[in-house]
Amino acid sequence: MEEMNFESLMSLVEKGDFTLLRNELSEMNEVDIAEFLGELDRDVMIRVYRILPKDISAEVFSYLESEDQGDIIALISDTEINKLVDDLFLDDVVDLVEEVPANLVTRILRNASPETRKLINTYLNYPEDSAGSIMTNEMVELHDRLTVQEAIDHIRRTGIDKETIYTCYCIDNSRHLKGTIDLSDLVFNDKDALLREIMDDDKQLIYVNTQDDQEHVAEVVKHYDLLAVPVVDNENRLVGIVTIDDILDIIEEETEEDFEKMAALLPSEDEYLKTPVLVLVKNRIGWLLVLMISATLTGSIIQNFEDMLAVITGLTAAIPIITGTGGNAGNQSSTLAIRALALGEIELKDWLKVLFKEIRVALICGAILGAANFARMLILHNPGGMEVYITVSAAMFIAVIIAKMIGCMLPLLAKLLKIDPAVIAGPVISTLVDSLSLLAYFGLAKAFLI
Amino acid sequence: MEEMNFESLMSLVEKGDFTLLRNELSEMNEVDIAEFLGELDRDVMIRVYRILPKDISAEVFSYLESEDQGDIIALISDTEINKLVDDLFLDDVVDLVEEVPANLVTRILRNASPETRKLINTYLNYPEDSAGSIMTNEMVELHDRLTVQEAIDHIRRTGIDKETIYTCYCIDNSRHLKGTIDLSDLVFNDKDALLREIMDDDKQLIYVNTQDDQEHVAEVVKHYDLLAVPVVDNENRLVGIVTIDDILDIIEEETEEDFEKMAALLPSEDEYLKTPVLVLVKNRIGWLLVLMISATLTGSIIQNFEDMLAVITGLTAAIPIITGTGGNAGNQSSTLAIRALALGEIELKDWLKVLFKEIRVALICGAILGAANFARMLILHNPGGMEVYITVSAAMFIAVIIAKMIGCMLPLLAKLLKIDPAVIAGPVISTLVDSLSLLAYFGLAKAFLI
Numbered sequence: 001m002e003e004m005n006f007e008s009l010m011s012l013v014e015k016g017d018f019t020l021l022r023n024e025l026s027e028m029n030e031v032d033i034a035e036f037l038g039e040l041d042r043d044v045m046i047r048v049y050r051i052l053p054k055d056i057s058a059e060v061f062s063y064l065e066s067e068d069q070g071d072i073i074a075l076i077s078d079t080e081i082n083k084l085v086d087d088l089f090l091d092d093v094v095d096l097v098e099e100v101p102a103n104l105v106t107r108i109l110r111n112a113s114p115e116t117r118k119l120i121n122t123y124l125n126y127p128e129d130s131a132g133s134i135m136t137n138e139m140v141e142l143h144d145r146l147t148v149q150e151a152i153d154h155i156r157r158t159g160i161d162k163e164t165i166y167t168c169y170c171i172d173n174s175r176h177l178k179g180t181i182d183l184s185d186l187v188f189n190d191k192d193a194l195l196r197e198i199m200d201d202d203k204q205l206i207y208v209n210t211q212d213d214q215e216h217v218a219e220v221v222k223h224y225d226l227l228a229v230p231v232v233d234n235e236n237r238l239v240g241i242v243t244i245d246d247i248l249d250i251i252e253e254e255t256e257e258d259f260e261k262m263a264a265l266l267p268s269e270d271e272y273l274k275t276p277v278l279v280l281v282k283n284r285i286g287w288l289l290v291l292m293i294s295a296t297l298t299g300s301i302i303q304n305f306e307d308m309l310a311v312i313t314g315l316t317a318a319i320p321i322i323t324g325t326g327g328n329a330g331n332q333s334s335t336l337a338i339r340a341l342a343l344g345e346i347e348l349k350d351w352l353k354v355l356f357k358e359i360r361v362a363l364i365c366g367a368i369l370g371a372a373n374f375a376r377m378l379i380l381h382n383p384g385g386m387e388v389y390i391t392v393s394a395a396m397f398i399a400v401i402i403a404k405m406i407g408c409m410l411p412l413l414a415k416l417l418k419i420d421p422a423v424i425a426g427p428v429i430s431t432l433v434d435s436l437s438l439l440a441y442f443g444l445a446k447a448f449l450i
Numbered sequence: 451m452e453e454m455n456f457e458s459l460m461s462l463v464e465k466g467d468f469t470l471l472r473n474e475l476s477e478m479n480e481v482d483i484a485e486f487l488g489e490l491d492r493d494v495m496i497r498v499y500r501i502l503p504k505d506i507s508a509e510v511f512s513y514l515e516s517e518d519q520g521d522i523i524a525l526i527s528d529t530e531i532n533k534l535v536d537d538l539f540l541d542d543v544v545d546l547v548e549e550v551p552a553n554l555v556t557r558i559l560r561n562a563s564p565e566t567r568k569l570i571n572t573y574l575n576y577p578e579d580s581a582g583s584i585m586t587n588e589m590v591e592l593h594d595r596l597t598v599q600e601a602i603d604h605i606r607r608t609g610i611d612k613e614t615i616y617t618c619y620c621i622d623n624s625r626h627l628k629g630t631i632d633l634s635d636l637v638f639n640d641k642d643a644l645l646r647e648i649m650d651d652d653k654q655l656i657y658v659n660t661q662d663d664q665e666h667v668a669e670v671v672k673h674y675d676l677l678a679v680p681v682v683d684n685e686n687r688l689v690g691i692v693t694i695d696d697i698l699d700i701i702e703e704e705t706e707e708d709f710e711k712m713a714a715l716l717p718s719e720d721e722y723l724k725t726p727v728l729v730l731v732k733n734r735i736g737w738l739l740v741l742m743i744s745a746t747l748t749g750s751i752i753q754n755f756e757d758m759l760a761v762i763t764g765l766t767a768a769i770p771i772i773t774g775t776g777g778n779a780g781n782q783s784s785t786l787a788i789r790a791l792a793l794g795e796i797e798l799k800d801w802l803k804v805l806f807k808e809i810r811v812a813l814i815c816g817a818i819l820g821a822a823n824f825a826r827m828l829i830l831h832n833p834g835g836m837e838v839y840i841t842v843s844a845a846m847f848i849a850v851i852i853a854k855m856i857g858c859m860l861p862l863l864a865k866l867l868k869i870d871p872a873v874i875a876g877p878v879i880s881t882l883v884d885s886l887s888l889l890a891y892f893g894l895a896k897a898f899l900i
Contacts, residue, residue, distance in 0.1 A: 029654045031674050156638055165634050166616050184615050187637060188606055204479045222702075224481050225695040227677065244694055245675040248701070252672075255705050256789060259712075263785035264778055272790040273803060277810045284782050285815050289822055291778050292846075295771040296826060303767040303833065310760040317753040320773060320884055321745040327777075328714055328741050328877045332734050335713035339706060340722040353723060360727045365735050372739055376746060383753065396742075427778045434770055 006036050013044060022051045030056055034063035046075050058087030066099035073104045081111040089163050090116070091136035091246065094123045131217045132210030134250070135231045135240030140168040142195055144178045149191040155183075163243055164228050170199045175237040177207060177230055207232050210239060214250050219344075221247045258342065261422035262335070264291065291427050298323075298434045305442045312449055314384025318392040319438070325369060326399035326437040327430045333358055333407030334429050338421045341411060351412050358408040359401065366400035391444050398444075399437035406432055456486050463494060472501045480506055484513035496525050508537030516549035523554045531561040539613050540566070541586035541696065544573045581667045582660030584700070585681045585690030590618040592645055594628045599641040605633070613693055614678050620649045625687040627657060627680055657682050660689060664700050669794075671697045708792065711872035712785070714741065741877050748773075748884045755892040762899055764834025768842040769888070775819060776849035776887040777880045783808055783857030784879050788871045791861060801862050808858040809851065816850035841894050848894075849887035856882055 012021040025033055025048075033052070037045050037060070049072055052060055061069060061084060073081060073096075085093055085108060093112070097105050097120055109117050119137060126132030140159050142151050151168070159165045168186070170179040179199035189198055207230045208217050221229050221244060231240040257267040264287035268275060302309070302319070309316045337354065340346040346354060370393040376382075377389040407429055411421035462471040475483055475498075483502070487495050487510070499522055502510055511519060511534060523531060523546075535543055535558060543562070547555050547570055559567050569587060576582030590609050592601045601618070609615040618636070620629040629649035639648055657680045658667050671679050671694060681690040707717040714737035718725060752759070752769070759766045787804065790796040796804060820843040826832075827839040857879055861871035 027654075029656065029674060032654060152637070159634070183633060183637070184609070187602070187633070204477075204482060206479065222698055224479060227694070244677070244698075248672055248694075248698070251698070251701065252793075256793075259709075259785055259789050262709075263781050265782050265785065271795045272786055273796060273800065273807075277807060277814070280807070280811045281814045284779070284811065285818055288775060288778055288782075288815060288819055288850075292771060292775045292819055292823065293826060295774045296830065298770040298774070299767040302770065303764075306763065306766055306833075309766055313756065314753075316756055316759055316766055317749040319769065320748040320752065320888075321742060323770060324745045324748070324880065324884070325738060325742045327880075328738055329734070331713050331877070332715050332738075335709055335715065336722055339709050343702075343706075345721045346723060350723065357723075357727060357730070361730045361734065364727070364731045365738060368731075368735055369738055369742055373742060376743060380746065383756075400738075427781070430774065430777075434774070438770075 006039060009036055013040065013048065018047075018051050021048065022053070025051075026053050026056070030059040031063050033060045038065055038068060042071050046072055050076075058084055062088055062092045066096070069096055070100040070104055073100060073108065078107070078111050081107060085112045085116060089136050089138050090119060090123070091134065091163075094120055094133070097124065126210055129214045130210060131208045131212045131214065131231045131242060132240070134214055134217070134246055135210070135242050136163050137240045138163040139228070139230070139238075139241040140165050141175075141238060142168050142170050142181070144170040144172055144194075144196040144199060146195050147191065148186050148189050148193050148195070148198070151181075151195055152186055152191075155186075163241070167226075167228055169230050169238055169241070170195050170201075171238050177205065177232055177236065177238045179205065180230070206230075208242070209234070215254055217242050218247050218250045218254070222251075258338070258422045261420065262338065262425040264288070264427040287427065291431060294431045295434070298431065298438060301435055301438045301442070305445075308442065308445065308450065312384065312388070312445065314382055314388045314392075315445055315449075317382070318388075318395075318441075321373070322392065322395050322399050322437055322441055323430075323434045325396055326403040326433045329362070329365065329369075329400045330403030330407035330429045330433045331425075333361075333404045334411055334425045337408045337411040338425055341415055341421050346412075348412060348416055351409070354408050354412065355405065358404045362401040362404035365404070366397040369400055370394065370397035387449055391448050392441075395437065395441035395444050398440045399433070402436045402440065403429075403433045406436075456489060459486055463490070463498065468497075468501050471498065472503070475501075476503050476506070480509040481513050483510045488515055488518060492521050496522055500526075508534055512538055512542040516546070519546055520550040520554055523550060523558065528557070528561050531557060535562045535566060539586050539588050540569060540573070541584065541613075544570055544583070547574065576660055579664045580660060581658045581662045581664065581681045581692060582690070584664055584667070584696055585660070585692050586613050587690045588613040589678070589680070589688075589691040590615050591625075591688060592618050592620050592631070594620040594622055594644075594646040594649065596645050597641065598636050598639050598643050598645070598648070601631075601645055602636055602641075605636075613691070617676075617678055619680050619688055619691070620645050620651075621688050627655065627682055627686065627688045629655065630680070656680075658692070659684070665704055667692050668697050668700045668704070672701075708788070708872045711870065712788065712875040714738070714877040737877065741881060744881045745884070748881065748888060751885055751888045751892070755895075758892065758895060758900065762834065762838070762895065764832055764838045764842075765895055765899075767832070768838075768845075769891075771823070772842065772845050772849050772887055772891055773880075773884045775846055776853040776883045779812070779815065779819075779850045780853030780857035780879045780883045781875075783811075783854045784861055784875045787858045787861040788875055791865055791871050796862075798862060798866055801859070804858050804862065805855065808854045812851040812854035815854070816847040819850055820844065820847035837899055841898050842891075845887065845891035845894050848890045849883070852886045852890065853879075853883045856886075 009021065009024060037049060040048060045068060049057065097108055109120065112120065123133060140155055140162050142154060146154065155165055166183050168181050168183065169177060170181060172178050179201035181195060181199045185198060206220065206224050208220055210231055210233050217229060228241045228243045230238055231242060233239050253269065260267045266283040266286065268283055373396050374389050374393040377392065410424055410429055414421040414424050459471065459474060462474065487499060490498060495518060547558055559570065562570065573583060590605055590612050592604060596604065605615055616633050618631050618633065619627060620631060622628050629651035631645060631649045635648060656670065656674050658670055660681055660683050667679060678691045678693045680688055681692060683689050703719065710717045716733040716736065718733055823846050824839050824843040827842065860874050860879055864871045864874050
């Protein structure tokens, strides 16, 4: 498929031929229209938005960046806002209310129906990143005493605006979730059958609670290959669904957070180029300061051995090679441990298996690296002679073992202490590995060379 | 929702009550049954697998780990294999053939229908990780001259086994993809309407080519919020679809690869605990060796200044603090640049914007870190006195600027050279940043302190 090419559309905008533009746009996918609008200047964007066919404008709106959404809300009439809020899915309205400035929030709420307003307020009260805060209420609910024909008629009457009609949710008089039924099962079943008889009512009906964390919701959808998962309240009443397109966004968001934490950054949801310099500084300086100060430990170890380093040639030059190799080796182990934890491949109770595995890997890697280092120093005629070569190689061997043990155990320890394993990755482990490796190195040097 | 509890099932296995076990299992979700089978010993697992109701056993099989799948294939009869291959979705059969040992592949192919065998071979010939290699052929194809009623009848006759029937694909006599139609549009439309008239045939019909990389396929599905995307061959004929559950797996796989590459690991698809020690060593030792050898550069810079370091107290102790801070600062920038590239937030043409932004961030971060370092040395009464404190702080300021410039530019350079930006992250950048920072540091020291 080709990249979208907006040039011909742009030339229509410049020519002011909005009739032809409208025709062209109404042939396009809503996602692409939103992308095109995003490239226009504010005033032109709003003019073009207004000429969109009424049946697609809400969907296009939902794909716009929140900035552009705010611009549109600020400039359209109350009647238009009322129509828009009505046409949008509830989860998109909630996202909108969370993103736009306060004065626009007031306008949106004022122009929503009392029912929608109440729902928006309920959603806003769920904990951040909970199932309740990300769900939508646009699902098909069917009473479990309906027949197939009655269900199809009901969907035909009410289903058009739902976020998905492929999975319908069966409830009883008290709105308790009793089972699910796929649209295909309705289409292909005897029209007189009762939903209660043909619905999927596994002992293990799959659902999440409004209070569950969005990461858990994503896990469930992924684990069971679902297109949507029902959300129930504490009384087990159906209150919403979360669909797979939102799950994709959540997975992406959570992954980015892990990348950022592992690089000693505060997580941010903003796009890189749109983030102001001072916000970037704020996200970075905290960890940089903490790690710089904690590196004092490494510095003071060197300081204690400065006399020895000054006397024995060749020792100082090896410092960054030993700590660098230790840092890389530890980083490998911590990354694998953090990801295996995140994906559920390992659990706390596996700690001994993980440790034993890493020690064996470390012994082999350490031996190879130590030998390679010895060869390197020999070939380059490094200063210091054989004793120094052997000391440095042995220190490297020990550094790799220390690094891999710390690298695999700290994420598990973090998990045990209910800290996010990703935040103590890379840089934090380096500081610890650096100090311990240097202590081993200088200890060996003192024993063998003085 | 509760974690699955297999204890009661286990006790049924131990008691040998397979009748009750079968009843319990037939009430459960297929994903959970597969998980339960995975916890059993091989022989018991196969016994339990065999008592599963016939209508769910293929689906349960598709959720098993490939090892367990191989064990089952090895022990069931040819007739059972024939039935299984017939019941599985084609993409699951292809995955199976790719994973099991060669003798089992022969058995599978021998017991597949000639038609399936031909399809399997075609799929195996698509490039690895291409749309062709991950697609399935189980989609609903409808001729665009059918009426709605004819289409529904056709789906009713042939659709039950399809991977999805919610989006159907309209083709002409030559199997060219002409449009798509949702099941809901069929259910709710006039029964005499022609598909050709009501199908979705946007100018921008969304599809991918068999040769497209799976990452591109994932992008398209994510970008357009699709549940499945059609795959066409070079003549634009419909040959398959890729569904969103496979897209989720691809996104996960690609993300893990990025994590691994950024930690100087060779990417691996195996679960951590199941990967043999020697494979773990193989995935790690290559980069460790390369980085250790390249750290020689840093070592030789120190070696050149060893006389100076031996004379001026306090200089050596600051080495790991300067290089560590530079490494962390560079790592932040490279991670952000790599992820922004991966997510399409920045492109090559943005390089000047990125560089300018990072330089401004670096000036502020560097100034703060330099000042903090000066205070740190002052408070701790570090050896060397004011001149050394100022030199070290100035070197730290410069190191941060060097690190952030290199950190943001190298991923873009890699992209320009068509190298994966993730592989030159963290460790590679550290080596370069270490060397340049130390050169700056020793240069300053030479100028001010000697």
